[in-house]
Amino acid sequence: DGGAVSLSDHFDGSMESCVFENNKSVNGGGALYCWSFVTLVLSECVFTSNETNYGGALYALDNSNSSTSITAYNCIFNLNESQEGGSAVFVDTGASVNIEHCTVAYNTCAINSEGSVQAYSSGEINITNSIIYGTTVSGVDLHAANGNLVSVTFSDVGTTSATGAFNVYTDNINADPLFVNPANNDFGLQFSSPCVDAGDPNSPLDPDGTRADMGAIPFYNSDSDSDGLSDLAELNYGTDPMDQDTDDDGLSD
Numbered sequence: 200d201g202g203a204v205s206l207s208d209h210f211d212g213s214m215e216s217c218v219f220e221n222n223k224s225v226n227g228g229g230a231l232y233c234w235s236f237v238t239l240v241l242s243e244c245v246f247t248s249n250e251t252n253y254g255g256a257l258y259a260l261d262n263s264n265s266s267t268s269i270t271a272y273n274c275i276f277n278l279n280e281s282q283e284g285g286s287a288v289f290v291d292t293g294a295s296v297n298i299e300h301c302t303v304a305y306n307t308c309a310i311n312s313e314g315s316v317q318a319y320s321s322g323e324i325n326i327t328n329s330i331i332y333g334t335t336v337s338g339v340d341l342h343a344a345n346g347n348l349v350s351v352t353f354s355d356v357g358t359t360s361a362t363g364a365f366n367v368y369t370d371n372i373n374a375d376p377l378f379v380n381p382a383n384n385d386f387g388l389q390f391s392s393p394c395v396d397a398g399d400p401n402s403p404l405d406p407d408g409t410r411a412d413m414g415a416i417p418f419y420n421s422d423s424d425s426d427g428l429s430d431l432a433e434l435n436y437g438t439d440p441m442d443q444d445t446d447d448d449g450l451s452d
Contacts, residue, residue, distance in 0.1 A: 200224050200258065201232030202249060206239065213240040224251040227289065228258035229279060233267055234294075241271040243415075246287070247384070248278045254289030255279030255306060259322070261293030270297040273415045275386055276315075279306045284313035284342065286334065290322030298326045300398075302386045302415040303340075304378070305333040312360055314342030318349050326351045328398040330376050330414040333357065353399040355413050372397065376414065388418040390430060395420075426451045 202222030210233075219230035229249030233239060237259075246256035256279045261267035276287035286306035290296045298316070306315040315334040318324045324343070331340045332355060339358050343349040346361035353370045377392040379385040388394055395418045398411030405417040412418055420430060422440075430440035438445040438452045445452050 200226050200251075201228040201230070202251065203230045205232045206237045207233070207235040209236045211238040213242065214244055215242040217241075217244045219244065219246045219256065220248055222249045227251055227253045227260070227291075229255045229281075231257045233258070233269060234260040235267065236261065237267045237269070239269045241269065241274050243272070244274045246274070246276045246279060248280075250280040252282045253284055253291075255281040255286040257288045257296075258285070258291065259289070259294035259296055260291040267294040268297075269294070270299065271301050272299050274298075274301045275415050276301065276303040277305050277381075277384065277386070279315075280309070281307075281313070282309050284308065284310065284319065285315070285317035286313075286337075287315040288317070288324075290318045290324050292320040292322060295323035295325070298324065298329050300327075300411075300413075300415055301329045302376075303329070303331045304376075304381060304386065305335065307335045308337040308339065311337050312339060312342065313337050314339040314360065316341050318343045318345065320344060321348065323348045324350070326354050326356075328353050328402060328411055328413055330355045330394060331357060332376055353397065353402075353411075353413065355394050355397075370399075372413075386414065387416040388412060388414060390418060390420075392418065424452075428452055 202224040229251035286308040343361040346363040350367035379387040394413035396410040402411040426443040
């Protein structure tokens with residue numbers, strides 16, 4: 200298991216700015232398989248076009264509760280496939296996965312009712328400031344066999360299914376995230392995206408100094424015409440972000 204990497208036996212480490220592409224495994228973890236007391240931080244990694252039965256990109260498992268812990272920051276999971284559950288991420292018994300500022304989009308889950316992100320048995324998932332959207336075939340973006348082990352906040356989540364209520368499910372939306380050009384793997388946000396400035400207000404600010412966005416790639420709120428108003432503010436006010444004097448009155452917007 201683990202088409203690219205298999206980790207076990209008290210591994211404790213991190214991976215940064217890695218690309219996992221076109222990997223395959225037979226059973227679990229098309230790209231990455233983690234089991235037996237693994238602690239791993241993934242930062243700014245991309246998982247694309249990986250394939251397996253469970254966990255098209257990532258599979259996490261342990262025999263002891265919460266002894267395998269994975270955290271993914273600013274990661275992108277797209278076009279991964281599973282024949283069973285978790286076309287992007289499958290969290291099995293005794294494992295926990297934290298998904299923060301990640302984009303999980305357009306993965307393919309072949310079994311009805313199974314999801315791109317899936318918690319099974321006692322697997323735990325915590326999602327915040329993320330986008331889980333556009334799962335094909337099954338049409339389910341997030342599935343939990345035990346809902347009270349899954350928490351989701353300040354995220355854009357499409358279709359969900361669970362046995363029992365989610366432990367926490369607050370301040371979320373279900374809307375087209377309006378990516379810039381997903382067909383060409385550009386998962387940045389358009390200025391009109393509902394995910395812009397919609398993340399947890401207590402999270403660190405985005406690089407442009409505004410409230411955190413949802414997803415892995417924040418919208419950069421620039422000032423294209425250098426008039427002191429951001430492009431997004433001008434669009435909200437009805438002025439032209441490319442013209443310092445929209446109404447030609449001799450005064451800056």
